[in-house]
Amino acid sequence: MKKNIALIGNPNSGKTTLFNALTGGSQRVGNWPGVTVEKKEGKLRQARDVTVTDLPGVYSLSPYSPEEEVSRRFLAEGSADAVINVVDATNLERNLILTIQLLEMGIPVTVALNMSDVVERRGDTVDEKKLSERLGCPVIRVSALKREGLENLAATVLEQASYGMRIPKKFFKGELSKAISEISGMLEGHIGDDLLYWYSIKVMEHDPHVQGAFPSPVLERALETVRRTEDSLGDDGEAIVASARYEVVDSLVRGIYQKSEKGGKSLTDRIDEVVTNRWLAIPVFAAVMFLVYYLSITSVGGYMTDWVNETVFEENVLPRTADWLAGMGVEDWLVSLIVNGIITGVGAVLGFLPQLLVLFLLLALLEDSGYMARIAFVMDRILRRFGLSGKSFIPIIVGTGCAVPGIMASRTIEDERDRKITAMTTSFMPCSAKLPVIALISGALFGGSAWIAVSVYFIGVFSILVSGVILKKIRGAFGKASPFVMELPDYHVPSARNVVLSMGDRSWHFVKKAGTIIVLASGLIWLLTSYDWGLNPVGAESSMLASIGNALSPAFSPLGWGDWRAVVGTLSGLVAKENILSTFGILFGMEAVAEDGAEIWTYMATIMTPLAGFSFLLFNMLCAPCFAAIGAMRRELGSWKETALAVGYQCAFAYVVALAVYQFGLAIQGTPSFWLIPAALLVIGTGYLFFRNPGEPEDEVPAEAA
Amino acid sequence: MRTLKDVEEGERVKVISVSGDRILKRRLMDMGILKGCEIEVLKAAPLGDPVEFLVRGYRLTLRKKDAESVGVEPL
Numbered sequence: 001m002k003k004n005i006a007l008i009g010n011p012n013s014g015k016t017t018l019f020n021a022l023t024g025g026s027q028r029v030g031n032w033p034g035v036t037v038e039k040k041e042g043k044l045r046q047a048r049d050v051t052v053t054d055l056p057g058v059y060s061l062s063p064y065s066p067e068e069e070v071s072r073r074f075l076a077e078g079s080a081d082a083v084i085n086v087v088d089a090t091n092l093e094r095n096l097i098l099t100i101q102l103l104e105m106g107i108p109v110t111v112a113l114n115m116s117d118v119v120e121r122r123g124d125t126v127d128e129k130k131l132s133e134r135l136g137c138p139v140i141r142v143s144a145l146k147r148e149g150l151e152n153l154a155a156t157v158l159e160q161a162s163y164g165m166r167i168p169k170k171f172f173k174g175e176l177s178k179a180i181s182e183i184s185g186m187l188e189g190h191i192g193d194d195l196l197y198w199y200s201i202k203v204m205e206h207d208p209h210v211q212g213a214f215p216s217p218v219l220e221r222a223l224e225t226v227r228r229t230e231d232s233l234g235d236d237g238e239a240i241v242a243s244a245r246y247e248v249v250d251s252l253v254r255g256i257y258q259k260s261e262k263g264g265k266s267l268t269d270r271i272d273e274v275v276t277n278r279w280l281a282i283p284v285f286a287a288v289m290f291l292v293y294y295l296s297i298t299s300v301g302g303y304m305t306d307w308v309n310e311t312v313f314e315e316n317v318l319p320r321t322a323d324w325l326a327g328m329g330v331e332d333w334l335v336s337l338i339v340n341g342i343i344t345g346v347g348a349v350l351g352f353l354p355q356l357l358v359l360f361l362l363l364a365l366l367e368d369s370g371y372m373a374r375i376a377f378v379m380d381r382i383l384r385r386f387g388l389s390g391k392s393f394i395p396i397i398v399g400t401g402c403a404v405p406g407i408m409a410s411r412t413i414e415d416e417r418d419r420k421i422t423a424m425t426t427s428f429m430p431c432s433a434k435l436p437v438i439a440l441i442s443g444a445l446f447g448g449s450a451w452i453a454v455s456v457y458f459i460g461v462f463s464i465l466v467s468g469v470i471l472k473k474i475r476g477a478f479g480k481a482s483p484f485v486m487e488l489p490d491y492h493v494p495s496a497r498n499v500v501l502s503m504g505d506r507s508w509h510f511v512k513k514a515g516t517i518i519v520l521a522s523g524l525i526w527l528l529t530s531y532d533w534g535l536n537p538v539g540a541e542s543s544m545l546a547s548i549g550n551a552l553s554p555a556f557s558p559l560g561w562g563d564w565r566a567v568v569g570t571l572s573g574l575v576a577k578e579n580i581l582s583t584f585g586i587l588f589g590m591e592a593v594a595e596d597g598a599e600i601w602t603y604m605a606t607i608m609t610p611l612a613g614f615s616f617l618l619f620n621m622l623c624a625p626c627f628a629a630i631g632a633m634r635r636e637l638g639s640w641k642e643t644a645l646a647v648g649y650q651c652a653f654a655y656v657v658a659l660a661v662y663q664f665g666l667a668i669q670g671t672p673s674f675w676l677i678p679a680a681l682l683v684i685g686t687g688y689l690f691f692r693n694p695g696e697p698e699d700e701v702p703a704e705a706a
Numbered sequence: 707m708r709t710l711k712d713v714e715e716g717e718r719v720k721v722i723s724v725s726g727d728r729i730l731k732r733r734l735m736d737m738g739i740l741k742g743c744e745i746e747v748l749k750a751a752p753l754g755d756p757v758e759f760l761v762r763g764y765r766l767t768l769r770k771k772d773a774e775s776v777g778v779e780p781l
Contacts, residue, residue: 060736064729093762094738238728242735246743281752377767381753384769483730483772485737488758488765 003050003161004079009086010095011057012489014114018086018144019054020497029505035066036638046154061101063209065482075105082108082161089115089126092257096249105198106166109137110157117143123260134252136169145495166194171248179229183222190214205238268490281378289397296359297401304354313347345522349515352404356507359405363412364502368494386465387472389418395426403427403625407632415482421471423636424646427625428463430456433577434621439596440581444604445613456621463622466690473694521627525575540586545571558675560612560662576626615662622654656682710773718746719778726775738762739776
């Protein structure tokens with residue numbers, strides 16, 4: 001019979017390592033429906049018809065975060081026949097809080113007492129037999145890293161899974177225990193017996209999700225008992241239960257963990273003396289960031305990406321396929337669609353892969369070793385004012401090379417809101433594809449001044465920070481903000497297996513999700529630039545895209561560049577920002593265009609003044625990124641709707657900036673135009689969004705018992 | 707009343723109250739910060755915030771603003 005085992009435990013408890021050890025390489029990664037929380041499933045190596053579901057790392061089962069909600073629901077609705085609760089033996093008290101809550105639900109629990117190797121190394125001992133007696137469930141000593149105890153664990157949990165019954169363990173004593181029994185008596189019959197105890201506790205905790213499960217009069221009577229208990233014990237129901245759990249845990253662990261005589265600073269403390277040192281922390285961080293960027297974007301990743309793009313695709317796959325198809329007598333237009341549309345699109349996706357692989361490898365190393373938490377700790381203060389997390393630094397820095405891996409690097413940020421805001425603003429940084437555009441404008445209109453590039457980087461950073469503040473203040477968006485209460489785990493050597501699997505998972509996901517949109521979008525652009533509305537093959541200047549550009553150009557004349565060629569250039573930037581140059585080349589009748597577009601400089605000057613050129617540059621730097629980056633955003637934001645809103649925001653922001661720059665520039669030059677007024681209004685409006693006080697956070701509930 | 711925010715590096719204190727909005731309070735309690743538990747202040751981040759604490763044998767970081775929710779007294 002198909003069984004399902006759930007794996008649950010604290011973050012940093014070695015759960016991932018255990019999951020990988022139990023399932024080998026058979027895991028599949030997805031998302032839990034409705035939330036951007038990763039869901040992993042795999043087949044148990046010891047019994048191939050048994051599925052292991054890896055629940056997110058949680059400290060508790062409160063109703064306040066998506067990770068906990070997803071775990072609670074999974075367990076409450078009976079999707080798991082048994083649970084493996086990974087407990088970090090070096091952190092018993094905090095880990096057992098979750099264990100108690102699992103036992104309250106009545107599901108068969110097997111505790112995997114992990115990190116046993118660390119305990120041994122320290123010379124400490126743990127009495128798992130006594131713990132097992134007191135908990136009333138099996139406790140198996142394991143070391144996921146050393147792969148010890150796994151067979152025993154698997155056998156035990158499978159036995160547990162065959163029981164098919166839920167028996168909640170009741171640990172509470174005294175007045176709380178009596179109150180819960182009373183509540184159970186009132187709720188009986190309205191809910192299945194197996195979850196009656198658990199629901200009674202939830203009512204005591206004022207759990208919002210559980211309120212709707214009972215008819216009002218029944219609930220009201222139960223709440224009277226709750227209020228009476230709160231008055232008697234002098235605290236809120238939720239706090240009473242939380243305290244009681246810790247009392248239970250304290251009595252459970254007494255005498256279980258014996259520390260050895262060895263004292264002295266642990267390795268983790270010694271490393272932290274340097275890494276979170278007041279003076280050294282930031283230089284160390286800068287060095288690590290540089291290394292990450294260098295390895296993924298410049299050296300290894302960069303070389304391989306160039307190799308894929310140039311050698312593999314441009315020099316081989318594309319021309320050979322084209323020749324082969326033509327030789328088979330395939331129609332020209334179909335050859336063009338396949339080669340220039342589809343294969344080019346696929347090539348674009350695969351081109352990113354080497355950089356992504358290297359980046360994900362490095363990120364997995366940082367996470368698994370425990371250093372990632374230190375990054376968040378050190379950088380939090382600067383970035384949190386701007387709606388970002390300390391870990392947002394990584395996407396931003398990587399994004400100066402390429403926004404695609406940059407956006408994907410935001411995956412490491414736990415807080416949903418920070419993660420989404422980071423994903424949305426990363427592309428404001430100029431990436432390497434935008435450099436040719438900078439060179440073009442600078443060369444054609446500003447005599448090659450280096451200030452143009454410098455200002456673009458500053459405006460990029462400025463845009464990220466300002467947008468972070470604005471977006472953070474939009475209440476109800478981007479999921480709930482969670483308090484920054486973070487554990488700094490012990491350092492340990494990253495597990496090669498974990499790192500490689502993580503790298504593979506995330507890269508594969510990029511290919512699947514982002515890949516689809518890139519291929520489709522490339523095909524679409526190919527269609528729009530190769531044909532006119534009658535579907536006759538034409539040159540770019542008469543194509544559908546050109547007529548779209550023409551139609552949109554009035555919208556851009558207040559920005560100073562209402563020429564249809566500039567608009568078409570911008571649109572072509574959606575495929576890849578460097579395409580802007582080749583598009584201008586085509587539209588000005590050039591065959592080929594150099595890296596800085598030198599051939600078309602004089603032409604550029606005829607359609608834009610320097611001020612207009614700067615406005616054009618800013619718009620293209622800040623507006624929607626290339627399709628690949630949009631695909632990456634879709635992956636992080638989780639829905640098309642949110643992605644569309646994000647892109648909409650970016651374009652609106654870009655428009656306001658470009659408009660303001662051009663109009664204020666005109667005014668300063670002494671030739672103000674009518675559009676100065678709307679420009680000023682928009683700037684004031686943006687300032688309002690930035691400076692306003694959003695009032696009470698919507699998830700604040702008065703501290704007294706509700 | 708002194709809160710966790712005012713405690714110096716190296717000091718050890720005992721928690722006497724946990725307040726604040728429901729979500730923060732629950733999170734603090736789930737992580738082991740409850741009436742009667744001992745906390746030691748380890749160090750502040752290079753920029754002054756957040757702060758690292760030793761709680762029930764593990765390292766926890768909290769922002770000063772959130773640390774204000776924890777009322778403490780000397781050990």
